[in-house]
Amino acid sequence: MINALRDAWQHSPTHKRVWALAAPMILCNLSVPLVALVDSAVIGHLPHAHQLAAVAVGASLYGLLVGSVGFLRMGTTGFSAQAAGRRDGSALRQVLLQALLLGGVLALALSLLMRLLSAPILELMQPSTQLDALARSYLHIRLFGLPGALASYALVGWLLGTQNARGPLLIMLGTNLLNVALTLLFVLGLGWEVAGAAWGSVLAEWSGALLGLYLARQTIKRQAGRINWPALRLWRNWRPLLAVNRDIFIRTMALQAAFFLITVQGTRLGDATVAANALLINGLMLSAFALDGLAHAVEALGGHALGAGDRQALRRSLLVAGAWSLLASVGFALLFWLGGHWFIGLQTDIAAVRSMALTYLPYLALLPLIGVWSYLLDGLFIGATRAREMRNAMLLALLLSLPLAWWLQSLGNHGLWLALLAFMALRGLCLGGYAYRLTRANQWFTPSQSGTPHAQS
Template structure:
């Protein structure tokens, strides 16, 4: 029972806060989905995908930070814990500056392969151009959340994410519904909420730092001294994330070639996937923190207990999502958009979302296990292998239309899980997981 309590002490606040992320997406979709035209919703979907590509490409700032922070806490090394915080914050700022300088060619390249209407592309360009203003704050929030999770403090990420997402919802309603700013209003709502989250996150640092005494080595952090392990892990996670984002981008491209209504319908359905991923990520975060802590203490028995408990509850939660989507999928679609063609298209492909949690649960759980162990190279290799297997499969399924798009994605999720799970079993059976 103590292991169950420890897992849920971290997982429950993270699930509640994580669920608020797709709820923001639901509100975005609902307020834009009721504007007069599918190109508005499609534009937000495409623009959000392009921005998310940049954001998730820098997701290593969270994932890499969590494992090293957890291991520093396990070793009770406050100075290393501070360095693990400063270095990814600095890297996030450098990434933001680079993206700002290259934003126009990056946006042009992202829209080049989309065979959609000019009205949709214009809305996408407007949305992503505004969202980029908040990139430094969004990346800093990634670092802070990962660092808090690694320090086994799930309450502060809960407060940070809740503040970001609740403010986003309120600003969505104000700017889009009340002030009629349209797609620009949805983008500005996210910009303001990301900045608010950063201010709150910086305020919450002090109590955690007091718990682990140490010193800030500012010059070493800015020069990235001692950052070689972090950079290696971040490099591998970056490659892994780019491979994953390529799959999501291909999903958008394939949908765009089937018409604006299909793009909009897929945008509605992706909210179901986001709800699943962010809910299951709460348990994956618990496995990251407790698994990394066990590795820091060199305690294989504790790691085994945490893995078993996290797996059990992840399966239970994935089954709950399946039932939820089967029973409430149609009402949710109707809530998100009142466009008849979009509703009809989304309803046709809803069954794919109902079964998706059964395939997705394993990949999220295994990601948490490998992140806590800072085994980014294995994650990279498994993702690249899954991508290479997925690409010819996606090409061969084009004749099935949008059903082929979702079938290919479903198979991709299974490929991720099988490859990563097989590698873990191989290392564990040979006593090579804890080095």
């Protein structure tokens, strides 16, 4: 193992390939929590805690929807990367079109479902009357942007799989910077308060989708092949993508359930607690999205290596990205430990919320060190389209964490954060166990049960 790590670390072309993908994706990903940070900072300087809490709750529910269909990006990346490794332009076209069609159907269905379920979900949280009204208004506005958000997911995943990191950078960075600008304009300039933050996000999401379609069109022109339209009517050509997406969906729902339960329990502890937890979760998202940039490099490079049958390239990519991920996680831990008070103060000047957040800041400092392994291994499994193992690992981690969370309830918010730390640790351990088993059985280069889509008739 030491020799393999030394060989990988000394192989400069692998470092270049990893960072050629990771650096743009880190910039992309950091722009995502930037939006939440700006929303918190802008709304957090309005006079009432329930306004900040409403954005936290509404964004959490919307994030549950968008996060639940994260398979549109993850599944698309794995399949497009493997098609690119085979140099199959027709399969690349098929994967892109299928992902966009699937995203459109899901956006319509999920928007209707959330409009029906938003009232009972908010009742479950037992919020104050003011928080309930504002959170519901924020959520219903955000639903207008869901089709654009899901289209962007599919487009980012597809472009990343073709090892085009510039496209996702332009889409995500452009979308999120526009979101920030519109939030500042609508909230501070026009005085729209909570609704202004929601409308800024909607317009930005649709703008990102339109930019993504343009970039995908430019990329596809350089790939030989054509769409096999009759093949799209055959179930067997949808089954591989749907099977992988089904398993990633179940895995993602388990992950979203964990964070949703944090919001529910935090809401029951009071407006100041849920607002403070939201500020800390912003920090978790900041580190997670940045570290995901290296995991995305593993997705693209690993999937390409698997498609090309190159074992050495797969090993080198994983080891180099893993070493850099560990170094980055240490950096984030130090950042939150030493500068966390500044991070919290930047987001709000509400004294009760700031005091509450600083109390739980040490938990945030530990999270990057514990969560980094699950992010990296997710990238490996996504590139290999091994969604079943990802699903099982996440469900196992959640099932093991729930009894612990119940037992820790008496500790209040401390118990909530301890349960989250345990859940993140179990994610990494369970994924590591599956990775070890596949490695010992020499199964990484054998087709997964989901298969791989081809542009066949």
